[in-house]
Amino acid sequence: MNKPGVAALTFPLAPGELARGRDIVAIETVIVDVPTTRRHRLSNTEVTVQSYVIVRVALADGTLGYGEAATLGGPRWAEESVEAIKANIDRYLAPAIMGQSVLAFEANQLAMQKAASRNNAARGGVDAALFDAAGKSLGLPASQFLGGALRDRIEVLWALASGDADQEIAEAQAKLAAREHRRFKIKLGFHSPADDMARLARIVEALPGCEIICDVNQGWSEATAIRYLPRLAELGVVLIEQPLLPGLVGATARVAARSPIPIMTDEAAFTGPEIVAQALAGAGSVYSLKLVKSGGLLELKRAAAIAQDCGMELYGGCLLETALGAAAHLAVFAGLPRLEWGCEHFGPNIVKTDLTNGEVVIRDFHIHCPQGPGLGVTINEAALRSLARKV
Ligand code: MUC
Ligand code: MG
Secondary structure, eight states: OOOTTOOOOOSSOOTTTTTTTOBEEEEEEEEEEEEEEEEEEOSSOEEEEEEEEEEEEEETTSOEEEEEEEOSTTTTSSSOOHHHHHHHIIIIIHHHHTTSBTTOHHHHHHHHHHHSSSOHHHHHHHHHHHHHHHHHHHTOBGGGGGTOOSOSEEEBOEEEOSSOHHHHHHHHHHHHHTTSOSEEEEEOSSSOHHHHHHHHHHHHHHSTTOEEEEEOTTOOOHHHHHHHHHHHHHTTOOEEEOOSOTTOHHHHHHHHHHOSSOEEESTTOOSHHHHHHHHHHTOOSEEEEOHHHHOSHHHHHHHHHHHHHTTOEEEEOOSSOOHHHHHHHHHHHTTOSOOTTOBOOOHHHHBSSOSBSSOSEEETTEEEOOOSSBTSOOBOHHHHHHHBOOO
């Protein structure tokens, strides 16, 4: 049945008929601060509250679409803060696409790229809201606009990042018992390498049969990486993420050449050319896909194709997004020909309050792609209001 106010489509369509009523008439943003269930530590920052910009797009037919731009530790994981994201959406990105058809995905993305250089998290949040609105208006899942889905669930890992081995072992065992996660990512680099190895050894011993990867978030030097990577391999770690600073391409390539385990590129590559540069230098053989790096859903799919064509394997990365941000990633991940390393969208379970009505489910070690129209999630307006920052 058609929604009130939306004219039924008759076939064949007259030119422009599909777009009728689907013009963007409003774009609003709000900053939300969402406490996490525990301290999440990285080598260079830590969070107990995650901040996001929630974008709401309204169409002429009355449809609302939502998207999320995530940050981690202020302008720390990347250069964008929620305050900058909100200001740049309100002042530059929103005016660039106002009045345009929501179905003009490529044109709207190009207009936003023209209005502001980089600002990938901001653009990604708006783009996700556009895909949500378009899908909700037409009654189609967003994955349909990206070529259709190939899978409806993805193996999902959990990150251990408190730095306290006893707490981390208990947390991992609870996740295993609940059949939520059996693969774990251990954050390294905030203790000395020797202390991290001792912590890691204890965790590995307590989790037999579990796949372990490690993320150093740029915390090591070339020398430290060369010294400790064999130990990681000895402990059974299967993948090491972003061990060195992003600019150290040559040094990372030298580490990769000597490393017994593959290196995953994360912060070192946001754009297509950056992915190619890493791959050509031999600095990474797995790529972590993130909307905050690519700046849009089609761009995220393109990043996957670029990395894959450069011979890299793919990993579905996150920035602790809520279920709303996770759903935007899943719309893309569902249609990727290959996703060798699964994904890490555990964010919906690390925030204390979800912003959606529970459509994204983690069960049987997999995250299940929501199947409804748009991004497949609906917004819990009460939660959104209560977490909105009062400015
Ligand atoms: C990162 O660098 O991967 C996302 C998940 C997590 O544990 O840390 C972040 C960022
Ligand atoms: Mg990372």
